[in-house]
Amino acid sequence: KNEVEQSPQNLTAQEGEFITINCSYSVGISALHWLQQHPGGGIVSLFMLSSGKKKHGRLIATINIQEKHSSLHITASHPRDSAVYICAVRRAPETSGSRLTFGEGTQLTVNP
Amino acid sequence: NAGVMQNPRHLVRRRGQEARLRCSPMKGHSHVYWYRQLPEEGLKFMVYLQKENIIDESGMPKERFSAEFPKEGPSILRIQQVVRGDSAAYFCASSFALNTEAFFGQGTRLTVV
Numbered sequence: 349k350n351e352v353e354q355s356p357q358n359l360t361a362q363e364g365e366f367i368t369i370n371c372s373y374s375v376g377i378s379a380l381h382w383l384q385q386h387p388g389g390g391i392v393s394l395f396m397l398s399s400g401k402k403k404h405g406r407l408i409a410t411i412n413i414q415e416k417h418s419s420l421h422i423t424a425s426h427p428r429d430s431a432v433y434i435c436a437v438r439r440a441p442e443t444s445g446s447r448l449t450f451g452e453g454t455q456l457t458v459n460p
Numbered sequence: 461n462a463g464v465m466q467n468p469r470h471l472v473r474r475r476g477q478e479a480r481l482r483c484s485p486m487k488g489h490s491h492v493y494w495y496r497q498l499p500e501e502g503l504k505f506m507v508y509l510q511k512e513n514i515i516d517e518s519g520m521p522k523e524r525f526s527a528e529f530p531k532e533g534p535s536i537l538r539i540q541q542v543v544r545g546d547s548a549a550y551f552c553a554s555s556f557a558l559n560t561e562a563f564f565g566q567g568t569r570l571t572v573v
Contacts, residue, residue: 383564388569389567390551390564390565390567391567393564438559447493447505450502452502
């Protein structure tokens, strides 16, 4: 079983829909990242969370440390949001550095 | 302040050749991480380096792969005698200090023919 599990693996939505991507992890962490990867492109860091909730534009990320679960929400989705969204955790203890363990990613397609 | 720079973006090598992938971290960052993304798979940690030192290489294949981060210049991931299975995207990330946010480069896509 992977230490970081994402769901769903694939998600297709219509433009304007509210989207949720989930991430569960089984190890102790010091932080959780949400990353975005476009086809053939680089990786962009969207959020780094250690507790609570963060918002940036139409993106919202939440984390529940007790339940070892995080969600990424996209409001008013747009075709340009189509990408792979990756959840990654930084393990505790913190002596492991910033090394990340990744989920398999969620392929999001937003149709016009 | 330029981001993490990786070059080349695309690299084609014949089986048996050597591949050298370069990563220049963000200015002021002394921690570098290499990750590999095999086709249709997720990202996997390879190695963590801090200037002139390898801190954690638990994700590196035992043979043919090596990494360095010299006092001056970029970090280098070196793959000797490449095989088809080495074809992948290799990403570098850097951070300012232990357990601060890491920023990713655009990746190097290695194709072994």
